Amino acid sequence: MPGFGRRSSRSWGAAAVAAATALALVAPAAPAQAAGYASDKDKPDLTSILVGYRELWRPTNTKKLTGAVRDSSQLSWNDRVASWVNQHATKAQQFRALQDSRYLSSDGSGYDQSITLGDGLGQRLGALYVKGRLTGKLPLTSKLLNTTDGLVGDYVTTGSAKNTFGYPRPFLRSRTTSKRVSGDSASCAPSKINAKSLAKLRKKGKSWTTSKSNLRITRVPAAVDTTKTYASKNVSLDAGYGSKSMCTSGSFPSGHTRAAYAVGITLATLLPELAPSILARTSEAANNRLVLGVHYPLDVIGGRMAGEAAVAARWSDKVFRDKVLTPARTELVNYLQSACGAALATCIANDTPYANDPYQGAKIPRGSAQIVKNRTTALIAYTERLGYGFSATQKKGRAASVPSGADSLLRTAFPSLSTAQRNAVLAQTEIGSGHALDTTELHRKKKGPGSWQRLNLAAAMSATIEVKANGDVTVISVGGAPTVIRA
Template identity: 60%
Template sequence: MALNISRRNPRLRRFLVVTAVVGASAALLAPIGVTPAQAADPYVSDTRPDLVPALSGYSSLWQTSGLNDLHGTVKDAPTLQWNDRVTSWINQHATKSQQFRALQNAAYLNSDGSGYDQSISIADGLGSTLGTLYAQGRINGDLPKVAALINSSNGTAGAYVSTSNAKAAFSYPRPFLNADPTASKVEGDTDACAPSKVNSSSLAPIRKGKSWADAKGNLKITRVPATVDTTHSFASTNVTLDPIYGESGLCTGGSYPSGHTTTAYQAGITLATLLPELAPQILARTSEAGNNRIVLGVHYALDIIGGRISGEVATASRWSDAAFRKEVLNPARKELVSYLESKCGARLAACIAKDTSYVNNPYAGAKIPGGTTQQVTDRKSALKVYTERLSYGFAPVSATTLSASVPKGAEALLRTTFPTLTNRQRRQVLAQTEIASGHPLDTTISSRIGTAPGSWQRLNLAAAMSATVQVRADGSVKVLSVGGKATVRRPAR
């Protein structure tokens, strides 16, 4: 979808870089910490959550050296081998068009106002027409409340948490790093990225002899070359798109969890709560933005799942804050709906009904290992693809029949989808739409002994936000179906 933007947002201004997101170069650094402007009006949720407990399932797969040097000990070789296999396959099979979309999603707004924001480049999740209108409104400054909330540079929700501490805590090497410390530096890379200084040698033993790696243990990853975006889809000027493999900010930083994916999900989940009518499509588009980090070969599938978890934790924290809901989130929803309806010329439901839904065919019809083609054509396929990317075909690593484990506060994410339900009922919806226990990063067992706050990994927000639920006479709810319009049925009187 081409989003024709005629002029730049006149309200763009310089912002301070307060924390470096791994995955951005010195020229394209993306801050995901809080800025002084954000701290002007304090909210309870301004004390940001610690991501490490929610991400702690990784510790059963990999034990870091503790030195934040990207070295450590493999604890679960089969799981990390699948991580390698899926990552290499996606990188090798993505279409040229998908590679370009991946470069677009990797872009952040520069400190001088050039480039474009990640929370705008997922616009087509709203559909062809509404996505164009949304992007135009963001760029032209017609959605100031939404922009202040959702942008990925310093938005109060879109740039809410930093992954820096989590990356250091797990310190896992990136997919494209050479496994051989004696290998020559790639031409054009900075000295800090030389294999003698940063490498994936700890993973070489589990890679040698595998079809997705070479004889020295290097994962088969093709670097996607930099290019220039001349489409003017998200900016009025041409924009250089560079995956920056050879920049120290990327190569020396931990791969897990993905910072870009975290910001994508902070923006995407927030946008889905502002427009729950389009939640499955918006969330599927958000999952594509995360998956695009694998397309570029800078992250693994587990990193993307970790980024989703981080985005869920962050957005739930904001929605759990009553004052922030009242003063920031609800006004942003009102602004966005009003804007879209005025530009579309009809009520939102009618605009959605006549629009062309978000579509995507990342691998030209080829099936990902253990999965499908991940093609999105409509609302139901959007839900299917989103659900598949919750686990990426990993084999279970623990019991698969454990009961639901809904993290405290997650129910707040369903407030706009089911405004007439209670928090208890919303939790029941989440519990009944969760995926099974036992997948990598699932913390169901840990949460039961008090070392993790429920299992964010199991949440299926696209299913929950498209559920038809029946309210029983005793006040409990039963999910009847998912993938349609979110609906509440109540007992006949």
């Protein structure tokens, strides 16, 4: 299980940070949008960011989702964790997973993850955030986060990457002669689309496979959300297993996870005081793709990496930052303070923080029960989901590999720090090298842009750091409010 990274006592000078970085990103804003932003064209190359997946799987026919297993150990663990989460999630967690799977309807009704992730703000602040979104009092925030057409929420998509890697989803049958599930599209018949390339991984006798060499996955039934928590009307919820768009599309990386992290990381940058809780809720939404049995942990890790790179690209765009992100932050903070009736710090202190118990106390393989009760446990759950217990596939102990532009994600948490100093915080809080999808080794040899897989934003955005007289930065602790101590 990856840890919190190296909380080294050594300081990182500007030169060291520069070297690490080299290894390694409605609408008053409408007029500016029409003119365009530099980041509109300079989008992250997801296929390049996720190239580490090729060490595990080599597709042969991406339309039929067939290929060759290159690392059976890693892909077997991928299977095991996906099945465990799907089989152990509580009924309440299944319902939350269905809620997080929603996108807005064509008429704009319903809700999406940019609304459901409001839970991460806390019990009262989360309710106020949702109310502000539903009543139109947060137009800049909505335009930014909406996962259908938001300036960050829909900034990058995973369709091209899915087509490139072509991996079959967990619920697909391994046997081509299996019967089609009643109600599924004809395109989803096992004779047409299946996981036959993974049959050898799924031999009977394992707790996560069936007697017919299928991955043990239970479909979560469709439901209707009558709670009116996130919408004024009842909302139909369906994971969409039997739809052509679901069963025939590649599993890696997860598009819903990309959207969740685009929203969650952006929210955390708008409200860095709540970053660990917001990001833990974001990781829950991503993990809910495993709860539904429509994705694997590697898909979720890849989706997180895509979301990180997307938000970093937007924050690195000065014009976009000044005209879109900063005004949205001002709008959101002012609204919450007005609705709460006190300063934001006071509202946070008096609120009940985000909480979650996805497996009713059961411990995930090589991990914990991922119960979240407060800021500390939020950080633990988030960190655990960065790696999902995968064993190292490459050399451990490599130097920090901070992607170019990632430092911009800390601009609001540490506004007084320089680029080099923010990179030092990221370097000292990231997880170790060598785990699935980590590109540290590849980029070390080819001087690439760094590894998005290793970033631990919940730790970095909650760090207490000491800045020495010469500008060197040392991370003292993580898990609190972002704090700078001047020596």
